Amino acid sequence: METRTYTLKDISLNICDGVHNTVIDDENGDCLLLSAKNIQCGRIVFDENTDRKINRELCNKLKKRTKLSKNDIAITTVGANVGDLAIVGDGSENYEFQRSVGIIKANTKIADPIFLFYLLGTNSFNYYFHVIATGSAQPCLFLGTLNKIKVQLPPIPTQQKIASILSAYDNLIQNYKKQIEALQTAASELYKEWFVRFRFPGWQTTEFENGIPEGWKVERIGNVGEVIGGGTPSTENEEYWDGDIPWLSPVDLSDNTNVYVSRGSKNITELGLKKSSAKMMPKDTVLLSSRAPVGYVALAKNPICTNQGFKSVVCNTSVIQPIYLYYYFRMNKNYLQSIASGATFPELSGSMMKKIKVLLPPEKVQQQFSERANSFIAKAELLSEQITNLTQQRNLLLPRLMSGKLELK
Structure with missing residues (x-):
């Protein structure tokens, strides 16, 4: 496959990191200030309990420098997980990043951002990020180093075809993850129904003593x-x-x-x-x-x-x-x-x-709960195994597609 070598600086409209200055939180703010911990498994994960809140005015001010928008690539630049990546999705107007996250805005005339995300997410690049990260207290991937990283890119139409194939795998993986979450929620709700609300089998005819069912x-x-x-x-x-x-x-x-x-x-x-x-x-x-x-x-x-x-x-x-x-x-x-x-x-x-x-609870009630809960868990475990297999297949595809061992259709 025909490719050309570029530096990240060559193929990017902007490479920067998040805010460096001290930021005052606003508990009533409607925007978020995220950090490296929010980048997980290729996605930006939000936590309403721990994410910092800032006001809209400050968020818009920070965006004048980062120009954060959909399909930008967020990369962890500080800490043990240096090199972890995520694609910025919908809703980017509602958050910004701290300095522990770098932002790569691809020049779409040269680099398809989704393809670039998959390329930088390969094991070889992840290993390379850890090798070139420096710092005495903790690993740091500096912007100057990031700009000089070299990548090999095929023509844009080829990049888009490869990105489409790999995205199909990720969409299926995300679908399975949602199913797992639903199954785990069902098991948790079953526990609450039986052992918190006390609506277990036979509860209608059970007497209560000292706030718990008789016999418990x-x-x-x-x-x-x-x-x-x-x-x-x-x-x-x-x-x-x-x-x-x-x-x-x-x-x-x-x-x-x-x-x-x-x-x-x-x-x-x-x-x-x-x-x-x-x-x-x-x-x-x-x-x-x-x-x-x-x-x-x-x-x-x-x-x-x-x-x-x-x-x-x-x-x-x-x-x-x-x-x-x-x-x-x-x-x-x-x-x-x-x-x-x-x-x-x-x-x-x-x-x-x-x-x-x-x-x-009595042994019989526990056994009944165990059987019901394990039926949910078994289905979730099977889906988890399928996710592992799909992830491995996806990770093997990119180098094979790039090398021409697999033909693009």
Whole structure:
């Protein structure tokens, strides 16, 4: 395939970053000031609880420099996720970025912005961004460096065809993600209906005693399961790492949207497990992050171990179902965070975890809930696997299309 080499500066109308000056928030503002944390999985993600608000006048003033508009490419330029990308979509008039985000406005006579987004999002470019990022405190991708990055572009019609093919994959992936969200919402609502509103099967004929259904109990976590901490093998010993044992840290759950998790970003060896405080836990262990931050929760899809940032629970399934405890922790995240303590950062200790009280419905009710909830989760897990496959296929397509191994039609 015929291509031509350009620098990003050659093919861009504007490359800049977000606001550098101190900005005063406006809690009544109708615009947002976003940062690198809002760039996730190729999209700009909003969080109404944490996003900074600014007024319209200030937002418009900032736009005079960035000229932010639809189909611009936002790139993380500061921090561990340097090089992460997102396409600016509809509604760009309602937000601006802080300096941790760079903005690339493609010259559409030379570069199709969607094609450029996919090109810069390939593994080779992501690796390159991390290599060229500099900074003593944290990695920084400076604008001068960004301008000089070289890219190979085919003619515009070819770029547009490739972008159309890859976008079709992303549209399907987003559709699956919406289905997963709906299934997870259904499972959460089922929990609320049965165990918060107490509209469980047979509730109409059930007597209540002390505010809970008759026959239900309140028990401490330490009496319904084993609370297990974790540990980290020495990072100075290579023999402890890159083995076959899945090892999890709270960071691994930061962007996890699935109920079940099978592994984190790192594995350890048998020797690493033996020489640390990490402990193997069985499938269906309820994994709860106990610090930095408190409240991430997942179920183990297979035997797994964690670092010291977890206080996990191996349930006594004759008393409590893992999926029930999973949703109990999810619904009570604010409470868990409120009881955490510590001088450096809030933390749930093992003794605190054991004392936490949990409402225990009868075994039959828990079993019924488990069956219903797991039916939703199983469908979501299947869709998640399809997303993984589609993502891998999409990532393989671009280099094959660029090399001519696959013919464009």
